[in-house]
Each structure stands twice: as C-alpha cells, then as structure tokens.
Amino acid sequence: MKKSFLFILTLIYFALPLSSQQKKDTLILMNGNVVVERVIDTLLGAVTIYHPTKPQKKIHYEYDDLYVILYGNGNKRYYYRQDTLRYQWFTRDEMHFFIKGEQDGRKGFKANGAMIGAGLFGFIGGATGSFFAPILPYGYMALSGAPKVRIRHSTISNPNYIDHDPYILGYERSARYKRKLKSLLGGTVGLLAGYAFYFALKDFYPTDYKNGKFTFN
Numbered sequence: 001m002k003k004s005f006l007f008i009l010t011l012i013y014f015a016l017p018l019s020s021q022q023k024k025d026t027l028i029l030m031n032g033n034v035v036v037e038r039v040i041d042t043l044l045g046a047v048t049i050y051h052p053t054k055p056q057k058k059i060h061y062e063y064d065d066l067y068v069i070l071y072g073n074g075n076k077r078y079y080y081r082q083d084t085l086r087y088q089w090f091t092r093d094e095m096h097f098f099i100k101g102e103q104d105g106r107k108g109f110k111a112n113g114a115m116i117g118a119g120l121f122g123f124i125g126g127a128t129g130s131f132f133a134p135i136l137p138y139g140y141m142a143l144s145g146a147p148k149v150r151i152r153h154s155t156i157s158n159p160n161y162i163d164h165d166p167y168i169l170g171y172e173r174s175a176r177y178k179r180k181l182k183s184l185l186g187g188t189v190g191l192l193a194g195y196a197f198y199f200a201l202k203d204f205y206p207t208d209y210k211n212g213k214f215t216f217n
Contacts, residue, residue: 023072025049030067030080032102032174035059039069067099094166100157101170108155109175114144115186122187126194129202133194137187144183145176 027035027047040058041048047066051057066079082091090098122137149172151162161167 026070097164098166098170101167105171105174111182114179115182118183118187119190122190123194129198141183
C-alpha cells in the first residue's frame with residue numbers, strides 16, 4: 001500500500017512540472033490578432049515563439065507589434081504604453097478597447113457590398129476592352145474606405161464596448177481595411193470576367209473600339 005502511495009506521489013511530482021511547461025502563452029498584437037503559443041525568448045527587442053503550425057520554425061514579434069502577453073502561469077506583461085512622441089495617443093485602457101474594436105470588426109464586418117460593387121465596376125470596365133478599364137474597379141477600391149461604417153450590434157462582442165470611442169475607431173479601421181481587401185478581390189475577378197466577356201463577344205458588339213473612340217458601322 002505504501003509503495004503504491006509513493007508511486008502515485010512520484011508521478012504527480014514529475015507530471016506537475018511537465019504540465020506547467022506545456023501551458024501556452026497568449027500574445028495580443030497591436031493589430032488585434034491573437035497568437036497562442038509558448039514564448040521562448042524576449043531578448044533583443046523582440047519576442048520569439050515557435051510557429052503554431054510549423055514547430056521547426058520561429059516567429060519574432062518586435063515589441064512595438066505587441067500589446068500584452070498573457071503568460072500561461074497567470075502573469076502578464078504589457079508592451080504598449082502611451083507615448084505622444086511616437087504617436088501613441090491612447091492610454092493602455094483606451095488601446096484595450098481599440099484592439100477589441102479591431103477584433104470585432106475583423107470578425108463581424110462582412111464588406112460584401114464593397115466586393116459586389118467593385119466586381120460590377122470591374123466587369124463593366126473589362127467589357128469595354130479598354131486599356132484603361134482597371135481604373136474603374138481599382139478607383140472604386142481606393143474610395144471604398146470613405147463611406148461611414150455601420151456597426152451592427154450583432155457583431156459587437158460586448159454591448160458596453162460601443163460606449164467607448166477607441167472601440168469605434170478600432171472597428172472602423174478593420175472594417176475599412178476589409179472593404180479595400182474585398183474590393184480588390186471583387187474588382188479583380190470582375191475585371192477578368194469583363195475582359196473574357198469582351199474577347200468572347202466583341203465581334204457582336206454594335207461598335208468597334210478603335211484608337212480610343214467608338215465608331216458606328
């Protein structure tokens with residue numbers, strides 16, 4: 001009985017350090033991304049972790065890219081601090097809400113309207129067969145960040161966040177970035193489809209496009 005008890009204690013003694021070593025840390029980046037992996041080095045102005053999907057590789061994050069690290073043992077270390085000389089205007093708490101806005105905007109904002117609109121402009125431009133056709137979709141993309149962002153309550157992870165201006169700014173930043181990304185995708189696909197339409201059916205067009213002018217038959 002005593003041998004069994006001692007054996008169990010020995011297993012616990014060796015298992016506890018092993019389990020604590022396997023606890024992963026959580027890195028919250030300034031862009032709102034979250035990386036869960038064990039930190040292996042914090043020297044020379046960067047934090048080093050193993051690649052989450054390629055353990056043989058390492059990833060280095062500079063201190064300026066990090067907001068906070070939540071260590072698996074319960075400790076935390078903040079890397080962000082307010083510094084107006086470096087254009088870091090927010091306090092640490094305000095930056096917390098800003099990052100939450102980035103995360104919710106990235107997750108909840110769809111930007112499907114921007115993708116469809118850019119796709120239509122791309123198709124129209126490509127269907128003309130003009131050398132200047134890309135101006136339409138990519139011009140649309142450049143302007144896609146201008147309209148006001150509507151924040152749907154269903155995309156907010158915490159209703160109290162909407163009362164904080166930094167949260168709204170973070171959400172809008174992610175939303176506008178997603179608009180441009182979706183516009184780039186939709187515009188490129190639409191442009192290629194428009195060019196394909198033009199080359200397939202240009203012989204049936206009522207006009208020929210010559211030297212930049214339409215000439216009626």
